[in-house]
Amino acid sequence: MIVPEHLQHLRLLIVDPNELSRTVTFDIARSLHWHVVALAGADEAIERLEEAMFRGQSFDLCLLATQQAEPARQLVHRLRDEIPEELQPRIILLASQPEGSLISEFREAVRIAGVLLKPFTPSTLFETVSPFFLVGQKEAGGDHEAHDDYHGQARILVAEDNELNQILISELLSRRGLAACIAADGEECLLQLESNPDGFDLVLMDMQMPGIDGLEATRRLRADPRFAELPVVALTANAQQQDHDACLAAGMNDFLSKPIDPRQLEAVLHHFIGHLLPSPTEASAGLSEAQAATNPTPTEFSGKHLDSAEAIRRMDGDLGLYREMLQAFAQSYHDLGERLRRLDRSNDGSQAAQRLTHTACGLARTIGANALAELIHGLELAAGETTVAAAEQRLASLLPGFDQELQAVLEEIKNCVEAARPPEVAEITPAAG
Numbered sequence: 353m354i355v356p357e358h359l360q361h362l363r364l365l366i367v368d369p370n371e372l373s374r375t376v377t378f379d380i381a382r383s384l385h386w387h388v389v390a391l392a393g394a395d396e397a398i399e400r401l402e403e404a405m406f407r408g409q410s411f412d413l414c415l416l417a418t419q420q421a422e423p424a425r426q427l428v429h430r431l432r433d434e435i436p437e438e439l440q441p442r443i444i445l446l447a448s449q450p451e452g453s454l455i456s457e458f459r460e461a462v463r464i465a466g467v468l469l470k471p472f473t474p475s476t477l478f479e480t481v482s483p484f485f486l487v488g489q490k491e492a493g494g495d496h497e498a499h500d501d502y503h504g505q506a507r508i509l510v511a512e513d514n515e516l517n518q519i520l521i522s523e524l525l526s527r528r529g530l531a532a533c534i535a536a537d538g539e540e541c542l543l544q545l546e547s548n549p550d551g552f553d554l555v556l557m558d559m560q561m562p563g564i565d566g567l568e569a570t571r572r573l574r575a576d577p578r579f580a581e582l583p584v585v586a587l588t589a590n591a592q593q594q595d596h597d598a599c600l601a602a603g604m605n606d607f608l609s610k611p612i613d614p615r616q617l618e619a620v621l622h623h624f625i626g627h628l629l630p631s632p633t634e635a636s637a638g639l640s641e642a643q644a645a646t647n648p649t650p651t652e653f654s655g656k657h658l659d660s661a662e663a664i665r666r667m668d669g670d671l672g673l674y675r676e677m678l679q680a681f682a683q684s685y686h687d688l689g690e691r692l693r694r695l696d697r698s699n700d701g702s703q704a705a706q707r708l709t710h711t712a713c714g715l716a717r718t719i720g721a722n723a724l725a726e727l728i729h730g731l732e733l734a735a736g737e738t739t740v741a742a743a744e745q746r747l748a749s750l751l752p753g754f755d756q757e758l759q760a761v762l763e764e765i766k767n768c769v770e771a772a773r774p775p776e777v778a779e780i781t782p783a784a785g
């Protein structure tokens with residue numbers, strides 16, 4: 353992952369009483385080449401901040417674990433009482449589940465920059481952090497005052513539960529010079545807005561998410577006058593009229609079909625935040641870099657079961673990204689059939705099966721496995737049968753055909769990934785043998 357120049361020298365303080373999770377967070381932050389100090393508790397953290405203060409330094413950010421509320425609360429209060437405001441780091445709360453009350457309590461005392469749900473990846477950490485540190489901004493931004501300084505830097509909140517889609521959307525946006533914040537579900541999306549009400553210019557909202565879905569999250573944010581005008585665009589795999597009507601009725605402004613077509617994404621960006629988009633030269637620098645990565649030509653990998661050419665086009669021609677998606681798909685869904693067979697449909701299993709197949713179907717389309725996507729869609733409909741017996745029966749009749757196509761797709765993925773491997777790897781193999 354490439355960290356832009358202005359974000360290369362961030363100073364991070366991690367405060368987490370749990371040693372294991374502290375080490376994990378430390379490694380993730382270090383992988384972004386930031387200066388990181390990880391400490392267990394409030395006493396050490398305050399001591400460290402004071403010590404930095406005497407040397408004329410400060411920390412840009414504090415990642416604060418909230419699993420144990422009391423130590424976290426202690427740090428927040430000591431920060432407020434003992435460290436001058438301009439030297440207080442911005443705080444990102446690390447939580448294993450969205451915790452609304454703690455966030456609003458802490459917001460009263462210190463500057464909360466956001467919430468990160470564990471487990472998170474380096475790219476999610478980066479995306480949460482980057483909107484607060486924009487090019488040319490000395491002081492961390494994100495407040496109302498900073499809004500005017502953005503100069504073509506739109507801030508986009510993406511609510512999307514699936515990790516592969518998160519990666520894909522962030523990539524598409526970052527190639528266009530835009531930073532995205534990721535929320536993993538509707539609840540986290542609302543929390544991010546709540547903790548940073550002036551922080552976003554556009555929300556891209558997945559419709560199907562566990563817990564609070566896209567429609568409900570939109571209704572709730574529209575009920576808040578602060579977000580009455582915030583553009584919300586649905587991301588939806590359902591292209592039917594009734595779904596579109598439901599989006600508009602919930603207060604969304606528009607919708608994008610999944611898999612996302614870059615041209616449609618650009619049209620939406622121009623429509624809603626055209627005045628905030630980076631100048632064409634800035635944005636195209638990112639794009640040509642992506643296109644330079646396209647080598648060899650995509651058509652070489654088009655087989656019977658994968659429409660790679662179309663899928664790669666939707667990824668801005670980035671073969672590396674496509675290969676990543678293929679591998680991730682294979683990893684996530686190689687055992688989809690077994691998992692569906694294991695689900696106990698009498699006990700909430702049918703909902704789980706519908707969610708699982710819905711996401712898998714969207715991702716199969718994303719990688720160009722169109723026939724497989726159709727078969728998975730059939731499984732999704734079967735799982736939604738009104739009676740358990742009917743669902744069992746329909747699934748049983750559909751699963752063998754699905755298994756066969758999945759195996760064919762996995763085989764083709766293997767070939768694609770091997771064919772796309774950089775030549776130096778191929779050269780090493782014979783020498784070693």
Ligand code: MN
Binds near residue numbers: 512558711
């Ligand atoms: Mn979803």
